[in-house]
Amino acid sequence: MTDAPQETAQDAQPARRLEMRVRPTAPIVPPSNVSGNALMLVIAIMAFLACLTFGAVNMVRATAASWQSQISREVTIQIKPDDALDMEQALKDVRDLALTFSGTRDGTIVDKAATARLLEPWLGEGLNIDELPVPRLVIVTINEQSPPDFAAMRVALAEKVPTAFLDDHRTWVDRLVAMARTTAFIGTGVLVLVFSAMVLTVVFATRGALSGNRHIVEVLHFVGAEAGFVASEFQKHFLKISLKGSVAGGFLAALFFAVASFWQGRSIATPQSDQATALFGTFSMGLTGYLGIAATIVVIAVLTTLTARFTVMRTIHEIDLIRSDPSRTDQLPDQ
Amino acid sequence: MIHFENVGLRYGMGPEILRDLTFDIPRRSFQFLTGPSGAGKTTLLRLLFLSLQPTRGIIRTFDREISTIPRDELPMLRRRIGIVFQDFRLLDHLTTYENVALPLRVRGKEESSYRADVLELLKWVGLGERINVLPAVLSGGEKQRAAIARALIDRPELLLADEPTGNVDPPMARRLLSLFLELNRLGTAVVIATHDLSLMDQVDEARRMILSQGRLDIYD
Ligand SMILES: Nc1ncnc2c1ncn2[C@@H]1O[C@H](COP(=O)(O)OP(=O)(O)OP(=O)(O)O)[C@@H](O)[C@H]1O
Ligand SMILES: [Mg+2]
Numbered sequence: 001m002t003d004a005p006q007e008t009a010q011d012a013q014p015a016r017r018l019e020m021r022v023r024p025t026a027p028i029v030p031p032s033n034v035s036g037n038a039l040m041l042v043i044a045i046m047a048f049l050a051c052l053t054f055g056a057v058n059m060v061r062a063t064a065a066s067w068q069s070q071i072s073r074e075v076t077i078q079i080k081p082d083d084a085l086d087m088e089q090a091l092k093d094v095r096d097l098a099l100t101f102s103g104t105r106d107g108t109i110v111d112k113a114a115t116a117r118l119l120e121p122w123l124g125e126g127l128n129i130d131e132l133p134v135p136r137l138v139i140v141t142i143n144e145q146s147p148p149d150f151a152a153m154r155v156a157l158a159e160k161v162p163t164a165f166l167d168d169h170r171t172w173v174d175r176l177v178a179m180a181r182t183t184a185f186i187g188t189g190v191l192v193l194v195f196s197a198m199v200l201t202v203v204f205a206t207r208g209a210l211s212g213n214r215h216i217v218e219v220l221h222f223v224g225a226e227a228g229f230v231a232s233e234f235q236k237h238f239l240k241i242s243l244k245g246s247v248a249g250g251f252l253a254a255l256f257f258a259v260a261s262f263w264q265g266r267s268i269a270t271p272q273s274d275q276a277t278a279l280f281g282t283f284s285m286g287l288t289g290y291l292g293i294a295a296t297i298v299v300i301a302v303l304t305t306l307t308a309r310f311t312v313m314r315t316i317h318e319i320d321l322i323r324s325d326p327s328r329t330d331q332l333p334d335q
Numbered sequence: 336m337i338h339f340e341n342v343g344l345r346y347g348m349g350p351e352i353l354r355d356l357t358f359d360i361p362r363r364s365f366q367f368l369t370g371p372s373g374a375g376k377t378t379l380l381r382l383l384f385l386s387l388q389p390t391r392g393i394i395r396t397f398d399r400e401i402s403t404i405p406r407d408e409l410p411m412l413r414r415r416i417g418i419v420f421q422d423f424r425l426l427d428h429l430t431t432y433e434n435v436a437l438p439l440r441v442r443g444k445e446e447s448s449y450r451a452d453v454l455e456l457l458k459w460v461g462l463g464e465r466i467n468v469l470p471a472v473l474s475g476g477e478k479q480r481a482a483i484a485r486a487l488i489d490r491p492e493l494l495l496a497d498e499p500t501g502n503v504d505p506p507m508a509r510r511l512l513s514l515f516l517e518l519n520r521l522g523t524a525v526v527i528a529t530h531d532l533s534l535m536d537q538v539d540e541a542r543r544m545i546l547s548q549g550r551l552d553i554y555d
Contacts, residue, residue: 324387
């Protein structure tokens with residue numbers, strides 16, 4: 001107000017000289033009237049969490065899938081030692097027998113040195129494998145598309161070498177599939193929670209913005225605006241706010257994955273990195289992962305905008321009802 | 336054009352502010368609405384603007400009975416009515432030009448299509464030099480004229496004005512009145528709510544609607 005006279009003096013002159021120039025039309029709801037910063041922060045955090053959850057689920061699924069295909073590409077035949085058994089001969093027999101089944105590709109006998117290495121962590125170095133009753137393994141790679149008939153193979157093996165045991169890793173694969181499913185399920189649950197919290201936040205923010213701008217809603221009513229027009233005036237701000245917030249959150253999440261995968265790639269085979277790999281799988285998300293983050297950003301922006309629109313329409317309808325009903329004594333302060 | 340039949344209105348559980356009003360507002364008519372403070376003039380204008388539902392009775396506007404009109408069609412009827420408030424209700428962050436153009440913007444028109452019309456109207460109401468200032472800078476009389484210009488910009492069939500001369504000196508009141516008369520000559524029906532007897536005396540041919548104790552008396 002203090003600079004008002006100054007402004008008048010400045011305005012009057014150009015107005016005459018430029019023959020009625022007008023400024024670019026200002027928005028009906030001024031941006032400063034919608035307290036956007038807190039909302040933008042909340043949306044950014046929610047977007048970050050949503051993208052992180054999405055990325056994590058994606059990663060676990062990819063890791064589980066690669067384990068699964070590795071595991072199901074092989075079966076192992078284990079032969080327990082027995083006094084009456086010539087181990088080396090039994091190993092060869094078993095391998096040859098396995099290879100007679102269609103669907104098998106290759107058979108490898110894990111030799112003594114390799115077996116000793118497998119056992120090293122438990123039994124220590126310098127182990128004489130011949131002195132111990134250690135079971136021995138034959139690894140058979142199989143054709144994943146048309147696997148051999150495991151039941152028939154088991155029967156044949158039992159006949160040939162009674163102490164042989166065929167492990168087709170079925171239990172492991174089943175567990176992996178179950179784990180991947182559980183993770184996806186939990187992830188979906190987290191996403192649903194994050195999205196509902198966000199929708200509620202936007203509902204409150206929209207209602208706040210409307211009650212803070214009640215005078216504008218009233219003026220628009222008295223110049224003949226429809227609810228849809230008023231809603232789009234408010235919705236513009238929420239689209240901007242939510243786009244900014246969700247892009248920031250999604251970008252941070254993408255950055256997080258990129259940095260993590262870079263760190264993992266550089267420090268490969270260090271104990272920390274191996275631990276992280278064992279725990280999380282590899283951090284590399286691939287194109288689908290990043291596309292998913294982009295999709296999450298879009299979903300969040302659309303969701304908040306629709307929520308804002310819906311809330312404005314409902315609130316305006318309520319305001320209309322209260323304004324037009326003389327029996328309501330909770331009349332608008334404005335009236 | 337507008338027809339009221341046995342219209343009654345009470346706020347909440349209070350007394351009836353308006354009782355059994357039956358009257359017409361003919362096309363191209365010019366009338367003053369007067370009565371003591373608190374008689375219900377503003378309330379009656381809100382009823383005419385379809386912003387308030389009567390407690391009882393029938394209101395017919397532009398040949399449609401308003402209780403049968405779906406809510407979302409009401410804005411379309413309101414667009415044929417202009418209204419000027421006692422307290423102007425200009426938006427503080429918009430310039431005079433933008434405030435006056437608001438009804439057209441709300442109707443979805445392009446800025447380029449109405450700019451010349453708005454500027455012309457602003458000149459006509461004597462605000463040609465004030466188009467780019469915010470309402471905070473305007474004097475009471477200038478705000479009044481901006482509010483009137485906003486009500487006129489879309490050439491309404493009916494103009495409702497609540498105390499349009501409440502904030503201006505007698506010469507300005509006369510200028511505004513001649514504005515309304517000019518508008519009326521161009522075909523708009525006008526209802527002016529006012530306490531100002533001297534203003535009413537300036538227009539002999541106008542109808543007088545006098546509200547008192549909930550009743551309305553009309554002198555043609
Ligand atoms: N929203 C409302 N809720 C309850 N009572 C109201 C409401 N609006 C008006 N009234 C009451 O209705 C009566 C008529 O009010 P109204 O504003 O119509 O009078 P008016 O004739 O315009 O008065 P003035 O000349 O002072 O402007 C008053 O007693 C007022 O207190
Ligand atoms: Mg009043």
